[in-house]
Amino acid sequence: MSSDVEPFLPLRPVEFHVLLSLVNEERHGYGIMQDAEARTGSAVIPDVATLYRALHRMSEAGLIEPADRKEGRRSYYRITALGRRVARAEASRLDALLAAARSGGLL
Template sequence: MKPESLLPLPEAAFHILMALAGEDRHGYAIIQEVAARTGGALKLSAATLYRSIQRMLEQGLIVETRERPAPEDDDERRRYYRITPFGATVARAEARRLTQLIKLARASGFVPGGA
């Protein structure tokens, strides 16, 4: 599958990939990271998160991992997720797409910074 075939990514999926770029996270930690990265502007509901995760697992963007950052402090019921190399490629393609979109908006006068 070509990365471009998944573009444009749903907003939630793109934010989930960015949240997983630095480290593996469980669902609630993903919700917290997305809220922190967006200054609270985007608050994923549990339903949106897990629906997105299911789709992203099927697309090969992320995988569930059994590795735990601190097993002695962790709850066994938590499921951790990791971005795949394909997921990182798709996230980069989406970032390029959005960059081009901003360039077009700037050239049209919709974004400060001129043409």
């Protein structure tokens, strides 16, 4: 695990979902909400306020950045190289945890 992603872990679920949604394409705020909903069912989709606070934090931290694309009042975001690494690191961290849970007979 590279040292530059360490300070970001563990990610908040909302942050992880934002990164997941941006891995393959640029999306706008509501697009991210829709994508998270499609991926997980309605249980964990973030609300507007939480989402934008996360987008703000993550832009400041350099995990995502505004894309050039804009549609009316919607701004699009894309994932940065750092964001990609952080997402991957978080996924392997979770994976390791799950593996531990399985070997412990929890799952």
